[in-house]
Amino acid sequence: MIKLSDICIFISVMVAFAVSGFLWFNGQKEEGLFTAVWVPSILCFGIYFRLLALKGGSHE
Numbered sequence: 001m002i003k004l005s006d007i008c009i010f011i012s013v014m015v016a017f018a019v020s021g022f023l024w025f026n027g028q029k030e031e032g033l034f035t036a037v038w039v040p041s042i043l044c045f046g047i048y049f050r051l052l053a054l055k056g057g058s059h060e
Helices: 002-023 029-036 037-057
Strands: none
Touching: 002 029, 002 037, 029 037
């Protein structure tokens, strides 16, 4: 089941990817690379929070 939080994470990843590509192809290569690093970071946070939700948020 897809939740609203999953959609927000997906939109965030797509925006970061689009901004990265825009910067890269407009000659701002360093800024494009910096923004490209956000994509896996956002995905990792999304996965982490999804796992916490599935586990019930309890810490062992």
